[in-house]
Every structure is written in C-alpha cells, then in structure tokens.
Amino acid sequence: MSAVLRGTGLRHSFGATPVLDGVDVHVASGEVVAVMGPSGSGKSTLLHLLAGLLRPDAGTVELAGERIDHLSDRARSQIRLTRLGFVFQFGDLVPELTVVENVELPLRLTGTRPGPARSRALAMLDRLGVVDQAERRLSAVSGGQAQRAAVARALVHRPAVVLADEPTGSLDTVTGELVLEALVGAARDQGTAVVLVTHELRVASYASRDVQLRDGRVVGVPLAATRS
Numbered sequence: 001m002s003a004v005l006r007g008t009g010l011r012h013s014f015g016a017t018p019v020l021d022g023v024d025v026h027v028a029s030g031e032v033v034a035v036m037g038p039s040g041s042g043k044s045t046l047l048h049l050l051a052g053l054l055r056p057d058a059g060t061v062e063l064a065g066e067r068i069d070h071l072s073d074r075a076r077s078q079i080r081l082t083r084l085g086f087v088f089q090f091g092d093l094v095p096e097l098t099v100v101e102n103v104e105l106p107l108r109l110t111g112t113r114p115g116p117a118r119s120r121a122l123a124m125l126d127r128l129g130v131v132d133q134a135e136r137r138l139s140a141v142s143g144g145q146a147q148r149a150a151v152a153r154a155l156v157h158r159p160a161v162v163l164a165d166e167p168t169g170s171l172d173t174v175t176g177e178l179v180l181e182a183l184v185g186a187a188r189d190q191g192t193a194v195v196l197v198t199h200e201l202r203v204a205s206y207a208s209r210d211v212q213l214r215d216g217r218v219v220g221v222p223l224a225a226t227r228s
C-alpha cells in the first residue's frame with residue numbers, strides 16, 4: 001500500500017529541547033494508525049506537523065506524493081480545508097455557532113450549498129449520537145458532546161486524511177465507540193487514512209497499526225505485532 005500521508009525525518013524543537021528527533025510515519029488510504037506514547041512525548045506536535053499547522057525544523061511531509069511542509073500558510077490552510085480533517089485535543093469549534101453550524105463549516109467554506117451542507121452535517125451528527133444537540137449553541141453543550149461534534153466536523157467533507165488527537169479523551173465507553181466506529185467506518189467505506197492519538201489500549205485496538213513515540217523517536221514493538 002502506498003502512503004497517502006508521509007512524514008520523513010521530522011524534527012521539531014520548542015526552544016532548546018528537541019521534541020521530535022527524526023520521526024518517520026506514514027498512513028495509507030483506508031488504514032487506521034494509532035500514535036501512542038507518554039504525555040509530553042510529542043504526539044500532538046507530530047499531528048500538527050503532519051497537518052501543516054506547524055512547520056518542521058527538518059524533514060518533509062508529503063500528501064499524495066507531494067510535499068506540503070514548505071508551502072505557504074495560505075496553501076497549507078487550503079489543503080487542510082479540502083483534504084484533511086483535524087480533531088484537536090483541546091477543541092477548536094466556534095462557541096457562538098450552533099453544533100450543526102460548526103459541523104457544516106468545512107462544507108460551506110468550500111462551496112457546498114446550504115441545504116446539502118445541512119443534511120450532510122446532520123447525518124454525521126446522527127452517526128455520532130448527538131443529532132439532538134444540533135441546534136444548540138456549542139457553548140451550551142457538554143464536553144463530550146462538543147468532542148463528538150468536532151469528530152463530525154473532521155469527517156463531514158470526506159477528507160483523504162483525518163488526524164485525530166485523543167478524540168475519545170472525554171468520552172465514556174459507549175460514546176467513545178461511536179467515535180471510533182465513525183473513524184474506522186470512514187477508513188473502511190471511503191478509504192480515509194486515519195491517524196489517531198490515544199493513551200488507551202482499547203482505543204488503539206481499533207487501529208490496523210500503531211506507532212510508539214518515546215523521547216522524540218519512534219520505538220519498540222508495535223502492539224499489532226502482538227495481536228493475531
């Protein structure tokens with residue numbers, strides 16, 4: 001399988017301390033990769049580099065075989081809007097908008113008409129079990145409901161790649177499974193490549209493969225090697 005998203009030799013420092021020290025990671029269409037590692041090991045930083053939210057100090061990021069790391073901010077934003085979905089660890093939905101307005105945003109910004117955008121957003125919210133919250137302001141829903149709305153927004157425009165940073169972090173087992181099934185379903189049904197950061201083995205078990213980060217590098221025996 002050829003990679004749709006590939007990071008090669010990624011290095012990144014905040015100040016003097018390197019956070020990532022030469023990380024290679026790739027994901028193919030239809031594949032779900034779990035990124036694991038202790039708090040502070042650089043998982044979020046890696047996702048931000050892969051999404052073009054941060055530029056690496058060294059190394060490259062390729063989307064469908066083309067380098068994106070050295071593009072302008074504007075070009076990288078356009079790529080994120082059209083070809084990537086991102087679920088942030090600490091959320092980045094718009095509190096003043098309703099839940100459904102937040103979810104349809106990527107569609108509206110790329111020219112989908114209001115009617116179809118609304119129905120696709122509602123269908124995705126339904127899949128994630130929060131369609132009953134659709135018309136409420138984001139600022140009025142619970143953390144777990146907002147998190148599911150964030151996942152719906154990351155998937156609604158059927159991106160080639162979804163990067164999800166602890167998307168089940170504030171969810172109970174049942175709603176966490178709705179999120180995981182939506183992500184795995186996008187991989188299976190639409191060939192979306194999914195990169196999923198998690199601390200939980202239960203969550204990682206949904207992945208086809210996992211990548212373990214320690215001290216800025218990829219290490220160790222993948223969990224997948226220990227499963228049949």
Ligand SMILES: Nc1ncnc2c1ncn2[C@@H]1O[C@H](COP(=O)(O)OP(=O)(O)OP(=O)(O)O)[C@@H](O)[C@H]1O
Nearest residue numbers: 014015019037038039040041042043044045046089
């Ligand atoms: N904007 C920033 N400025 C300075 N240091 C940062 C910044 N973002 C992250 N760091 C540092 O980089 C290191 C890696 O952070 P990162 O958020 O990537 O870790 P993580 O693996 O996602 O951790 P967690 O599991 O707690 O979310 C940490 O030591 C963190 O303090």
Ligand SMILES: [Mg+2]
Nearest residue numbers: 043044089165
């Ligand atoms: Mg993190």
